[in-house]
Amino acid sequence: MTVSSHTQSGTLTTDVLIEHRREIADLQQRIRNRRLQVAGLYGTPSAVVAIVVAWAGLKISLWTDSPTPKGVGNTLVGILFLLVVATAAQFAIEFSSSFDLWRDEKTSVRKLKLDLALAEERHILEARRHTPPPADRQASYRERLPGEVFRLRAESRHYRRMHLLMQWLLFFGSASISAVAAWFDPPQPGKGVLIALGFMVTVVTAAAGYFKPRERAFNLQQTADSIEQHATALDLGIAPYNSIEEAKNLEVFATTVEGLRAEQRMREQQLDQPQQGQQQVI
Structure with a gap:
């Protein structure tokens, strides 16, 4: 009976916390x-005024x-008509009681931010009042790790693709500069093409050196692999998670993963x- 009531209380607490998260x-x-x-x-009203002034x-x-060219006049009139219609529709939805399309019409963003702050405060107080024991928190921490590993791998793929794109741009840009310089003997149009290609190569080289996508991809992939290795060792019960006490294994696992992160x-x-700065830190 005690176990059943404890389980029911835990389920109720979980539902309350989930409801708070949904509200936030x-x-x-x-x-x-x-x-x-x-x-x-x-x-939209500001855009109407700006277009009229322009x-x-x-x-x-x-x-x-x-007279104003017909094409320019028709284009400006069309843009003004669309903006005026959009302005009238938005003001009608905002201030008329006949429309119920916006959930928070006549509500300031400041008030919504205050409601959000209060909701987050209620969530913190509720979570603090029903804080589970460390063993439960460590077990739930292990269950959240697959999502963290997936995020790290996704970011690693993103930076790897960025690095490959930059490298291919550098390859084609550098080769094109030599090809255009050899192909076009007159100054134009080869001169303009060379300027554009040289600009692209310079920008890509600077961006690759500043953002370092290759190093970021390697670090993210390495961290994801390490976390996955420790998670597998915990599931299999092998060193360093071969202790008889499961709570001890979970504690060591959480400490190790937080160190990796x-x-x-x-x-x-x-x-x-x-x-x-990197050399000083290292």
Whole structure:
């Protein structure tokens, strides 16, 4: 009976915490939506005014004694019509009671942020009031690790692809510079092509040296492999997780994985520093 009540209490606590997380995620999405709505409410009328002013400036500076070109006039009129319609629709949805399309009309972003802060505070207090024992937290930590490994591998693939793209751009750019220089004897159009290719090679080389995608991909992949190796050792019960006490194995596992993640963050910080700063850190 005691075990059943304990299980029921734990399930209730989990449901409450999940509900708090859902409320926080919902408020975060509502804040993003409301920011877009407010940006539209202020942005479209401002765009209408800016286009009218630009049209008047073009008329005065370019076509004072001549009619505005038909293509330019039709384009500006079409853009103005769309912006005016969008402005009228947004104001109708915001201030009219006949429409119920926006969830938070007439609500400021500041109020939504306050609701989010209160929801996060309630979540923290509820989680602190029902904090599970360390063994349960360590077990749940192990269950969250596959998602962390997947994230590390995904970021590693992203930087690896970025590195490959930069290398191929450098290969083609460097080869094209020589080919264009040999093919075009006159200054033009070979001169313009050479300038563009040289600019591309310089930018890609600088970006590769600054962002270091190859090193980032290697570090992320190495950390993911190490975490996966320790998780497999824990599941198989092999060293260093061959202790008879499961709680001891979980404690060592959590400590080791957190150490690996700390090393990964340190390597990321070193890559973000200038070369001289990296040498001082090392």
